[in-house]
Amino acid sequence: MSAATHLIALDWGTSSLRGALMDAHGEVLREADTADGIMSAAGRGFRAVFDSLAGGWLRDYPRAAVLAAGMIGSRQGWREAPYVACPAGFAELGAGLAWLDDAGLSLGFVPGLATRHADGAPDVMRGEEVQIFGALDALGVDDGIFVLPGTHSKWAVVENRRVLRFHTFMTGEVFALLRQHSILSRTMPAKDATPWSAARDSFLAACAAAAGGTLLHRLFSVRAQGLFGTLPEELQSDYLSGLVIGEEIREALSLLGGSMPRQVHLVCSPDLFQRYHAALSVFGIGSSDCVRQASFRGMLAIARERALIS
């Protein structure tokens, strides 16, 4: 197959699908997203969902390369692209692409990454790896700690444009469970509406409290402080957020130990950037500006590496 001049990049996760049509310079010509993550898309059929999002792009650019990253490449997705073991760089990710040919569509699934911790425990990521490679490309750096906050936050150690190892933290999911389903949720307003400027101090106080490393104990203090009127209801959600994000950072520092630099690279939405940037500063760590479109950029970098586009 001769190299294409365009790339269709799909960031296809559990609960959403975002797609972009890019030219070889990385300019995004068209963009679309749907709530057809692999959970809901499985019912409609992956090909039907693909066609409705990107079928028109492919008709206009029939020779475009097509790559997909995220849970769509897992065992529960369209086609499994097995995890590639760390250390891994662009070359290993590109070599691990799993190809599907389906009625005129040739689609490459980006593999996830697997690592093994010092104690033998495994860890995995799927979808975040393209964001890391996109951020490397966007920032023009070869090394550093890349932090990807989210449901399952990732901290990845990168050297010479290769992911050496990484750690996952269930921060976002634990926050959401506590925010929505725990006893703590009963005294919180149903919706988070406190502006960051008003929430910041409570958030930072919780980050500092989290530095003590007693999360299960501190969680209950949200309730006790509420009972005694020292933590107003409209600030409890932000305090809770500070406790779990602060705990994530404390744990990451403990796991990364001596290899922790003074500055990390944050890859996330502007909202999360604000929160993590502030939380990291409590621990004396700086963070570079957030990278936009990291996922699409990462797929473009992999497509270039594999000479899929020119």
Place this chain on the structure above:
Amino acid sequence: MSAATHLIALDWGTSSLRGALMDAHGEVLREADTADGIMSAAGRGFRAVFDSLAGGWLRDYPRAAVLAAGMIGSRQGWREAPYVACPAGFAELGAGLAWLDDAGLSLGFVPGLATRHADGAPDVMRGEEVQIFGALDALGVDDGIFVLPGTHSKWAVVENRRVLRFHTFMTGEVFALLRQHSILSRTMPAKDATPWSAARDSFLAACAAAAGGTLLHRLFSVRAQGLFGTLPEELQSDYLSGLVIGEEIREALSLLGGSMPRQVHLVCSPDLFQRYHAALSVFGIGSSDCVRQASFRGMLAIARERALIS
């Protein structure tokens, strides 16, 4: 009011009500329980629930003293008995009883306890305090660390039959949220059916892993180990249980520091005793046998202290 010869003791929490009719020696003559915790009882009316459970006992022993402990004495309960500040012993709890007189029924609500940690954060218990005093009575001890595992586990420091201070841990609730609602629950069997003899090794391995103090990270390893086939689905729930209980013990050791003895007193059901006894041993801590009927015994001890029964 002259002293009664019998006590009706009600352990009335958020989701259940357990009652006992005891003689002055502590012998339980009748016992009953219902799912009418304060949540469901509020709808039917607290008096109606009381009558259906203990109305007959009161007709047979009209001069019986009646005490109730637990969330029934909270702001959301039948009558509020405000928290008593630690340090507190039998005398302070007895003095804090809040009395309700309602159509021939005189009912004393046991107050909860409040403490303030070194950093100023408040903490509360309500219901557990009578169990601690019941255990003191049952074990014939005056001092020690009392551990009450549960939805919101409590670790209380007792000296000279007074609770000096305590720490709450949201262990049971965090476990339940993760077990039932998180991504980890997806690969676990719907019901926990693995016998303790088969689950013990996984549980203990997780307790040891928890000693490292990286809970948010370790939680994800349940999933990753499942993906790589190193943690079978039927053992994942016990591994998760070990992670959170191990974390609770690690945090308690860090909070209690130098005041931690080689042995604690566990007050809980036999199932939880087995689990906590094993988990504590990973941290080199022994635990005394579990106390039965600690709640009823505690109310009896308070009734005696206040000369409500003779």
